[in-house]
Structures are given as structure tokens and as C-alpha cells.
Amino acid sequence: DVKVTQSSRYLVKRTGEKVFLECVQDMDHENMFWYRQDPGLGLRLIYFSYDVKMKEKGDIPEGYSVSREKKERFSLILESASTNQTSMYLCASSVPGTGLRANVLTFGAGSRLTVL
Amino acid sequence: DQQVKQNSPSLSVQEGRISILNCDYTNSMFDYFLWYKKYPAEGPTFLISISSIKDKNEDGRFTVFLNKSAKHLSLHIVPSQPGDSAVYFCAARGTTSGTYKYIFGTGTRLKVLA
Numbered sequence: 001d002v003k004v005t006q007s008s009r010y011l012v013k014r015t016g017e018k019v020f021l022e023c024v025q026d027m028d029h030e031n032m033f034w035y036r037q038d039p040g041l042g043l044r045l046i047y048f049s050y051d052v053k054m055k056e057k058g059d060i061p062e063g064y065s066v067s068r069e070k071k072e073r074f075s076l077i078l079e080s081a082s083t084n085q086t087s088m089y090l091c092a093s094s095v096p097g098t099g100l101r102a103n104v105l106t107f108g109a110g111s112r113l114t115v116l
Numbered sequence: 117d118q119q120v121k122q123n124s125p126s127l128s129v130q131e132g133r134i135s136i137l138n139c140d141y142t143n144s145m146f147d148y149f150l151w152y153k154k155y156p157a158e159g160p161t162f163l164i165s166i167s168s169i170k171d172k173n174e175d176g177r178f179t180v181f182l183n184k185s186a187k188h189l190s191l192h193i194v195p196s197q198p199g200d201s202a203v204y205f206c207a208a209r210g211t212t213s214g215t216y217k218y219i220f221g222t223g224t225r226l227k228v229l230a
Contacts, residue, residue: 004159033218040125042205042222043160050215058217090159096216103148103209105218107159 003027004108006091012114019078021111023091031094032074033105034058034066036087043090049074050096081115088112119143120208122221130229135193137224139206142187146208146219151180151191154203154223163204164191196228 007022025032031050035043035058045058047066055066063085067075074093078085089112092105121140129135139149147168152160166173166180166189173180179192193200203223210217 040222043220045217048217056215103150103165104162106162109159110157
């Protein structure tokens with residue numbers, strides 16, 4: 001089974017701090033995604049990547065950046081955390097292509113970030 | 117602009133009965149639809165999917181129906197069990213600048229009563 005691991009389950013940070021959220025997948029997936037989940041808003045796509053060193057903005061990229069230096073690792077960076085970035089952050093990965101497996105996102109357990 | 121909508125934030129169903137969760141979408145170019153289940157403090161887990169060229173897909177107690185003309189899909193769970201109590205998200209796959217994107221709905225919290 002594909003495993004997507006998010007290194008920090010719970011973080012508490014102060015306004016203005018730089019925050020790194022790390023995500024590692026162990027099945028050689030090309031595609032990786034960062035979402036945030038908020039009550040009443042569902043899952044919203046922040047950034048995604050289809051290859052090493054490649055990134056594309058999702059629907060809510062403002063205030064975030066990402067890094068994909070290695071295929072298995074996709075990092076989300078909050079340059080200067082703000083209280084409205086308090087949320088559950090979810091990393092996911094998938095394989096590209098047109099087969100059935102290609103369409104399934106596998107998620108990590110999530111990182112709950114609180115910004116004070 | 118919410119391209120994938122789940123208009124019912126919550127649903128309660130008696131154990132053993134059918135649960136029907138609904139999802140509407142606006143983009144006719146979506147080519148694949150998925151349902152995910154999420155328990156508190158866990159990541160979403162894949163449940164079932166359907167290609168836009170089909171109108172039904174079944175997997176055990178779970179069936180997804182797609183009505184392309186109405187831009188509507190639904191997830192049926194029969195019989196419902198207390199362990200099915202979770203938040204259910206529908207998701208649609210589309211393309212942006214030639215790359216795939218997955219758009220999620222806002223979720224429906226299902227409570228199955230014993």
C-alpha cells in the first residue's frame with residue numbers, strides 16, 4: 001500500500017513565524033498535492049507538483065510556497081504564518097496516466113496547524 | 117465559484133437503511149469522479165470512483181451513480197452501518213493548462229444511528 005507520511009501531526013506557531021510542513025511518499029508517485037481542510041469549505045488545493053522541481057499553483061496559493069527537490073518529498077512553506085492559516089493541511093500523491101490507479105489520490109493523516 | 121457542491125452538510129440514517137449522499141458539479145469537462153471518506157484526525161481515504169463515460173459503479177455496499185445531463189452524482193450505501201459515520205467528500209478531476217486537478221466538495225457528515 002502507498003504510504004504518505006506527514007511528519008508533524010500537530011503544530012502550534014506564532015504569527016510571523018516561518019513554518020515547514022513535510023510530506024513524504026514511498027511509492028514513487030510523480031504527482032503530489034497540498035490541500036487545506038476547513039469546516040464548511042471542504043478541501044481546497046494550495047499547490048501541486050507533477051515532477052521534481054516542478055510546481056503549479058492551486059486555487060489558494062497566496063501566503064504559501066512549496067519545494068520539491070526529490071521525487072518522494074513535497075514541502076509546504078508558510079513564509080510568515082498568519083492566524084487565518086490555522087487549518088488542517090493534507091498532503092496527497094498519485095500516479096499519472098489514464099488507468100484506474102491514476103485517478104486515486106492517497107492522502108496522509110494530516111497536519112493540524114494552529115497559528116496564535 | 118464552487119465547481120463541486122455538496123448541498124447537505126449533514127445526514128442521519130438508521131442502521132441498516134440506505135444512505136444517499138449527493139454531489140452536483142458545474143464543469144462538464146470533468147472526466148472522473150471520486151468519493152472519499154474521512155474520520156476525525158485522519159486523512160481522507162478513497163472509497164469509490166466513476167469515469168464520466170459510465171453511469172454506475174458498484175463496490176460491495178457502495179454504489180456511485182452519475183447523471184451527466186444533470187451534472188449530478190450520488191453515493192448509495194446499503195445497508196448503512198455505524199462504522200460508516202464519517203464525513204464524505206466528492207471530488208472531480210479536471211484539467212488546467214494541460215495538467216490534472218482534483219476539485220473537492222465541502223463534505224457531508226453522515227451519522228448512522230444504531
